[in-house]
Amino acid sequence: AIVLSEDFLPAKVKLVLVFAVELLAAIPSVVYGVWGIFVLVPILTNLGKWLNSYFGWIPFFSTPPTGPGMLPAGVILAIMTLPIITALSRDALISIPSSLRQAAVGLGATRWETILQILIPAAFSGIVSAVMLALGRAMGETMAVTMLIGNSNNISISLLAPGNTISSLLANQFSEASGLQVSALMYAALVLFFLTLVVNIMAEFIVLRVKRL
Numbered sequence: 001a002i003v004l005s006e007d008f009l010p011a012k013v014k015l016v017l018v019f020a021v022e023l024l025a026a027i028p029s030v031v032y033g034v035w036g037i038f039v040l041v042p043i044l045t046n047l048g049k050w051l052n053s054y055f056g057w058i059p060f061f062s063t064p065p066t067g068p069g070m071l072p073a074g075v076i077l078a079i080m081t082l083p084i085i086t087a088l089s090r091d092a093l094i095s096i097p098s099s100l101r102q103a104a105v106g107l108g109a110t111r112w113e114t115i116l117q118i119l120i121p122a123a124f125s126g127i128v129s130a131v132m133l134a135l136g137r138a139m140g141e142t143m144a145v146t147m148l149i150g151n152s153n154n155i156s157i158s159l160l161a162p163g164n165t166i167s168s169l170l171a172n173q174f175s176e177a178s179g180l181q182v183s184a185l186m187y188a189a190l191v192l193f194f195l196t197l198v199v200n201i202m203a204e205f206i207v208l209r210v211k212r213l
Contacts (some may be wrong), residue, residue, distance in 0.1 A: 001089035001127075002115060024083035033147035036076045037068075041148065044072050048160045063158040066150070071159040073149035077141060081134035088133065092126025093119060125207045133192070134205035136196055142167040166192040 004007065004018050048065030055061045065071075096119055104114040120127070150162020151172055166188050174185050 001086050001093055002120075003006075004086070005090045005093035006111075006115065015075070021086050021090075022136040023084045025087050029080065029141060029144040032076055032080055033144035036072055036144065036148045040076060041067055041072050042077065052160060059157045060159050063156065063161045065158050065160040066162060068150040068162055069160050070149060070156075070163040073145045073163070073165075074159070076144050076148055077138045077178065080144065081138050084137065085127075085130045088130030089123070089127045092123040092130065096122050128203055128207050132199060135199055139196055139199065140167055140192070141165075142171045146171050 004014060004021065008014075009017070045065050045067055048069070048071060050063070051061040051066050100118060100122060101114055104118045105111075109118065145165055146203040149164060149168055151164055151168060152162035152168075153164050154161075156163065170185055170189060174180065177185055
């Protein structure tokens with residue numbers, strides 16, 4: 001976001017990168033899921049075999065990879081949320097008045113001092129909002145995660161093992177659920193709602209605390 005908001009790159013190159021980032025932020029999640037199945041999973045499966053062979057004594061890599069799992073799902077969520085954070089953080093940085101930059105330079109601040117000590121604190125609330133918005137999307141993401149996480153209800157600390165999320169659980173089971181299972185899924189949806197609420201409250205608390213400082 002800093003590179004795309006400041007004059008580090010030629011204008012034409014920066015325009016292309018800005019367009020690419022905003023395009024990545026707008027791609028539907030099912031497209032990421034299909035790409036993850038055919039491209040990401042084979043790459044991470046080979047990586048997972050290597051990690052399990054040499055670092056299997058670490059609990060996070062203790063199980064051999066089976067293809068879909070928590071690692072591919074986590075990587076695809078990172079790929080999905082990073083363009084959102086970048087695009088919104090860039091908007092927050094470029095919305096800062098140019099007079100603030102000029103004042104900092106006029107007082108003798110270097111370029112990076114201006115960026116790190118003036119611009120980022122001034123845009124901090126927007127950056128935190130971007131991160132929390134992306135985190136909210138990651139917590140509620142359904143299609144891409146359902147396609148890549150393996151949809152196993154067994155709890156494992158290993159990143160190479162298949163797993164499940166509340167969103168993928170609801171997507172897989174709600175249409176065929178009946179009786180007590182519907183009540184359990186509704187309870188799971190309520191838990192997801194409260195987790196999202198807690199994340200938003202934490203974001204608001206962080207922003208208010210920074211503003212007081």
